[in-house]
Amino acid sequence: MLIYEWDFDKNEVVQWERRGECNQCGDCCRVCVKYNKPSEDINVQEATANGNYHGICNQVQVDGKDNYFWDVRIDNNDKDFQPCEDLKGNSCFSHNGTREVLCRYFPMSPRNAELFEQCSYRFEKIESWEID
Numbered sequence: 001m002l003i004y005e006w007d008f009d010k011n012e013v014v015q016w017e018r019r020g021e022c023n024q025c026g027d028c029c030r031v032c033v034k035y036n037k038p039s040e041d042i043n044v045q046e047a048t049a050n051g052n053y054h055g056i057c058n059q060v061q062v063d064g065k066d067n068y069f070w071d072v073r074i075d076n077n078d079k080d081f082q083p084c085e086d087l088k089g090n091s092c093f094s095h096n097g098t099r100e101v102l103c104r105y106f107p108m109s110p111r112n113a114e115l116f117e118q119c120s121y122r123f124e125k126i127e128s129w130e131i132d
């Protein structure tokens with residue numbers, strides 16, 4: 001799994017290596033974590049080319065396929081939010097293939113992990129470069 005964080009406000013992309021294991025604290029499953037999905041024809045390469053994008057995009061590359069998560073955040077104001085039904089105690093019981101794609105890869109950067117005090121993942125910066 002290759003992970004990159006595109007910061008269009010800082011004009012910088014960082015490749016991270018994720019270290020450690022999930023300690024199954026369950027904290028990221030109990031709150032409403034949201035992100036924006038790119039429309040099918042928008043990705044970071046296009047964003048780089050036209051320079052019209054702002055915010056932060058986490059890119060996860062698995063088996064040559066890219067997944068993009070724009071502006072990952074906690075939303076404490078979503079009145080429709082329901083705790084995940086697959087969380088039993090502190091364990092995830094999602095074994096039927098319906099698991100949210102974000103759950104497979106979260107956290108994808110120190111910025112994501114820092115949202116949760118107990119998160120046991122750590123990140124090492126591999127390299128970074130300017131977007132332009």
Ligand code: SF4
Pocket residue numbers: 028029084085086087088091092093094099100103
């Ligand atoms: S599917 Fe599993 S990992 Fe995802 S929010 Fe629910 S309990 Fe957590």
Ligand code: SF4
Pocket residue numbers: 021022023024025026027028029106107116118119120121
């Ligand atoms: S906050 Fe981190 S350690 Fe806790 S369940 Fe989520 S990914 Fe695992």
